[in-house]
Amino acid sequence: MKIFFFAIILLFSNSASAEVAVGESLDWLGVSRLEIGEYKLLEAKDRANPGARWIQRHYLLKRKSSLKGAPEKRIRLERSVPLKTPKPASGRRYLIFFDHNGKTDYVIDLKRPGDTASWERAFTNDFREIKGRRKILRALKNRLAYHEDTTWPKVDTQRYVNGRPGSGYIKLEVPHNSHAHDRLYNGSAVYLVIPADEDRAPELLDQARDPEIAVRARAAWRLANYHTTESERLLRTLLKDPGTNMLTTNSKQHVVYPVRQAAYQALRAMGVMVDRPKGYDKHYPLSFLE
Numbered sequence: 001m002k003i004f005f006f007a008i009i010l011l012f013s014n015s016a017s018a019e020v021a022v023g024e025s026l027d028w029l030g031v032s033r034l035e036i037g038e039y040k041l042l043e044a045k046d047r048a049n050p051g052a053r054w055i056q057r058h059y060l061l062k063r064k065s066s067l068k069g070a071p072e073k074r075i076r077l078e079r080s081v082p083l084k085t086p087k088p089a090s091g092r093r094y095l096i097f098f099d100h101n102g103k104t105d106y107v108i109d110l111k112r113p114g115d116t117a118s119w120e121r122a123f124t125n126d127f128r129e130i131k132g133r134r135k136i137l138r139a140l141k142n143r144l145a146y147h148e149d150t151t152w153p154k155v156d157t158q159r160y161v162n163g164r165p166g167s168g169y170i171k172l173e174v175p176h177n178s179h180a181h182d183r184l185y186n187g188s189a190v191y192l193v194i195p196a197d198e199d200r201a202p203e204l205l206d207q208a209r210d211p212e213i214a215v216r217a218r219a220a221w222r223l224a225n226y227h228t229t230e231s232e233r234l235l236r237t238l239l240k241d242p243g244t245n246m247l248t249t250n251s252k253q254h255v256v257y258p259v260r261q262a263a264y265q266a267l268r269a270m271g272v273m274v275d276r277p278k279g280y281d282k283h284y285p286l287s288f289l290e
Contacts (some may be wrong), residue, residue: 018187023180026122026136028169029106029144032155035069035098038110038137042074044088054080057087061094067137068144071096072252077104079116088115093133095140100158119184125190127163127178133267144205153196153225161193163286165224165262166269169193170200171290196225208234213243217258224266232272238263239277249283256281262289 001032030036039061045208048055056078063073068174075096088109094116097106106120113121122130122139130136136277155168184190204226207219220238223231241259261284267274 005006020134020188021119021184021186021190022171023119023123023174023184023190023192024106024161025192026140027143027195028193029208030068030099030140031147031153031195032157032160032168033097033105034100034157035070035071035102036064036067036140037071037096037098038065039075039094039096040064041088041090041092041094043090045287046087053083055083055085057081057085059094061096067095067140067250069098071098072102075104077107079107081115081117085115090113095136099160108123108136114183118268121183123180123192125194127174127180129183147195151195152198155195163290164269165221165266165289168196168225170196170222170225196222201226201228201231205230205234208238213245213258216241217262217289220262220266222266224269227270227272232267232270235263235267235272236274239267239274245281249282249285253275254282255279255280258284258289265289 041059042062043060045058046055059077061075063071093110094112096104099105107116108120108122109115113131122136124130124242130139137268153168154209156162159167161169171191174184174192180192204219204222207215208223210216210219216238220235223235238259241257241263243257243259244255245258246253247256257277257279260279261281264277264280265276265286
């Protein structure tokens with residue numbers, strides 16, 4: 001198993017309490033974002049209302065190097081930071097990721113990760129935090145070189161984490177005793193998005209045969225990233241999987257088949273046209289499978 005390195009971004013629900021946190025790994029950011037650059041701070045200005053506990057910090061930055069694509073030479077960005085966050089001096093370096101529209105999407109302060117936002121940090125594949133500019137940049141460059149050599153996974157660069165099978169990523173639950181969990185926890189579950197690298201396929205094929213229904217369903221969903229003769233054959237057999245759960249809709253309970261649902265969605269994402277399996281429920285939330 002290759003070693004991959006992670007950075008985190010939060011995608012919160014609208015609920016005011018017990019929010020699920022979903023992070024994106026540095027590896028995933030590297031393969032999914034089209035433009036990445038290292039930038040040098042020219043100026044930082046703070047604006048805050050009297051009595052406010054948060055500051056609106058405005059940054060003006062100049063590109064020092066392009067790591068992927070051709071990001072803008074100068075950019076401005078804004079972040080809300082806690083009142084007591086030290087103001088950065090000119091010359092501070094930042095790693096900037098841009099979305100497919102060329103907008104600033106994610107920022108890592110290479111001197112003090114987490115200053116721009118508490119979750120904008122770097123973590124290893126076992127959810128430990130990486131610190132230090134050289135180490136973070138080396139991890140990203142290694143990932144970019146690996147992806148250039150393998151062109152895997154095949155990524156949906158327009159929608160990123162989109163809840164659709166076959167988009168090039170796997171969403172993992174972050175263990176409770178990890179640094180990443182401590183940084184991201186917001187009252188509910190914590191997940192980390194990583195690339196669906198080719199060497200993960202054998203493990204998923206094994207999991208798709210697991211005794212646990214939930215394990216089989218998640219593995220079937222994730223196998224959409226690996227269209228091979230073996231994966232297609234296995235997914236076709238899972239269209240008759242006997243595992244059931246109870247789903248409540250409109251205060252009524254009814255039987256659903258999670259593994260069948262996942263296998264069908266995965267095959268369709270692969271471009272394999274199959275009939276809906278017996279017991280298919282169009283109202284079954286895809287988020288239960290991801």
